[in-house]
Amino acid sequence: MTESAITNSKPDLLPEGLEDRLPREAAAVTRVMHAVQGVMHRHGYDRVLPPMVEFDETLGARMAGIRSRRMFRFVDPQSLRMLILRGDHTPQIGRIAASRLAAAPRPLRLCYAGQVMLIRGDGLDPAREKLQCGAEVIGSDSVAAASEIVAMAIEALTAAGAIAVSVDFTLPDLVDILAAQALPLPADAIERVRRELDTKDAGGLVDAGGAAYVPLLYATGDFDVAIERLAQFDTHGVLAARIAALREIAARLGGQARLTLDPSERHGFEYQSWFGFTIYAQGVRGILGRGGTYRIAGATGGEAATGFSLFPDALIDVLADAEPLEDRVFLPLGHDADAAARLRAAGARTVAALTEADSAAALGCSQVLRGDSPVAI
Incomplete structure (x- = not known):
C-alpha cells in the first residue's frame, strides 16, 4: 500500500502520542488548571506566558541538563536559525527571570501553565503533548524556598482533586559529593555508578567500582526510616548538611503528605542541584510532577532557583468521568x-x-x- 493510500484510508488519524480532549475532559482540564493556578496566585506567584517556540541555543543555554534533542527542532524561515518547540517551561522561566525581569526584586515568584511537546514519550507513557503547570522561586535555593515549593505543589494537587498525595525526596548531587570527598571515584566511573544506582542494581554497582555505594540502595523507602539509614551511612559527615535540610523540609510539611526518600535517584533530575522531589497521588498512574533546586545560567555564574512542574494529565483522566454536568x-x-x-x-x-x-x-x-x-x- 502506498503512503498516499495509507493517509487517505484514515484521514482523521492523529499522530502517536497526541489526543483530543472532548467536552467533559476539556472541562476537567479547565477546572484543574484553574485550581492549580489559583493556589499559586494566592501564594503570591505571578503568571507569565512564554511563547511555544524559541531559538534552540537560547533555550538550551539557560540550564544544564536540558535535553533539546528530545524536542522538535526546525529552521526559522525568517532568521534561518534553529528553532525549538517548547518541551519544558522551566528554562523559559529562567530566560525571563535573567533578562526581562533581571531587575525585579528577589526572591521572584513566577508561575505558568500550558502545553509542552516532545518527540517521544517517556517509558510507559506514550504521550508527547502534555499539560505542564508549575512555579519557580527565582533567587533562592534555601530550605525555606524548598519547603514552600513542596508544600505548594501538594496544596495545588489537592485543590485539583488528587487524594493521598505522596512525595519522594532525592539528593541529585549525592554521588558528586561522595566521589569528591568520602568515597572517591575515578572520573570515568562516576556516571556508571550513577546509572547503576538509578537501576538499583547492586551487582552492577560493584562491577562499576561502586561497592562502597551499595548501602545507598537500602537507604530508601519511608522517610523516617530511610533518613536514619542515610545518616548511618554518612560516617564521614559529608552529607550532614543535606540530611539536616531534608529533615527540616519534612518537619515543615507537617504531615501534609506521605514522605519517602530515594537519595540516589537521578532520572528526571538532570538540572537539579542539591534537592529534588517527585510527587504522586493515590489512584493516578505514574508521576504527577517533579521539582527541586537548580541554577539558571548567566554571565555572572548563574542564579539559584527552586521550583516544581506538575503534569496533571493522568489526574485529569481519573477526574474526567466524575466531572459534573453543568445545567x-x-x-x-x-x-x-x-x-x-x-x-x-x-x-x-x-x-x-x-x-x-x-x-x-x-x-x-x-x-x-x-x-x-x-x-x-
Whole structure:
C-alpha cells in the first residue's frame, strides 16, 4: 500500500502520542488548571506566558541538563536559525527571570501553565503533548524556598482533586559529593555508578567500582526510616548538611503528605542541584510532577532557583468521568433576549434554538426559559 493510500484510508488519524480532549475532559482540564493556578496566585506567584517556540541555543543555554534533542527542532524561515518547540517551561522561566525581569526584586515568584511537546514519550507513557503547570522561586535555593515549593505543589494537587498525595525526596548531587570527598571515584566511573544506582542494581554497582555505594540502595523507602539509614551511612559527615535540610523540609510539611526518600535517584533530575522531589497521588498512574533546586545560567555564574512542574494529565483522566454536568437553559425561538442575558450575567449557561426542530432534550438542557424565568424540564 502506498503512503498516499495509507493517509487517505484514515484521514482523521492523529499522530502517536497526541489526543483530543472532548467536552467533559476539556472541562476537567479547565477546572484543574484553574485550581492549580489559583493556589499559586494566592501564594503570591505571578503568571507569565512564554511563547511555544524559541531559538534552540537560547533555550538550551539557560540550564544544564536540558535535553533539546528530545524536542522538535526546525529552521526559522525568517532568521534561518534553529528553532525549538517548547518541551519544558522551566528554562523559559529562567530566560525571563535573567533578562526581562533581571531587575525585579528577589526572591521572584513566577508561575505558568500550558502545553509542552516532545518527540517521544517517556517509558510507559506514550504521550508527547502534555499539560505542564508549575512555579519557580527565582533567587533562592534555601530550605525555606524548598519547603514552600513542596508544600505548594501538594496544596495545588489537592485543590485539583488528587487524594493521598505522596512525595519522594532525592539528593541529585549525592554521588558528586561522595566521589569528591568520602568515597572517591575515578572520573570515568562516576556516571556508571550513577546509572547503576538509578537501576538499583547492586551487582552492577560493584562491577562499576561502586561497592562502597551499595548501602545507598537500602537507604530508601519511608522517610523516617530511610533518613536514619542515610545518616548511618554518612560516617564521614559529608552529607550532614543535606540530611539536616531534608529533615527540616519534612518537619515543615507537617504531615501534609506521605514522605519517602530515594537519595540516589537521578532520572528526571538532570538540572537539579542539591534537592529534588517527585510527587504522586493515590489512584493516578505514574508521576504527577517533579521539582527541586537548580541554577539558571548567566554571565555572572548563574542564579539559584527552586521550583516544581506538575503534569496533571493522568489526574485529569481519573477526574474526567466524575466531572459534573453543568445545567443548561434552553432558549426557544422568540425567547426574551433580556431575560437570557440576565441569566448569563448571573453565571447560567444558555443554549439557543436555531430552528423549530431544536429541543431542550436533544441539546442536553435541563431547563427551558419560559417568559423571564427558567423552568426545570
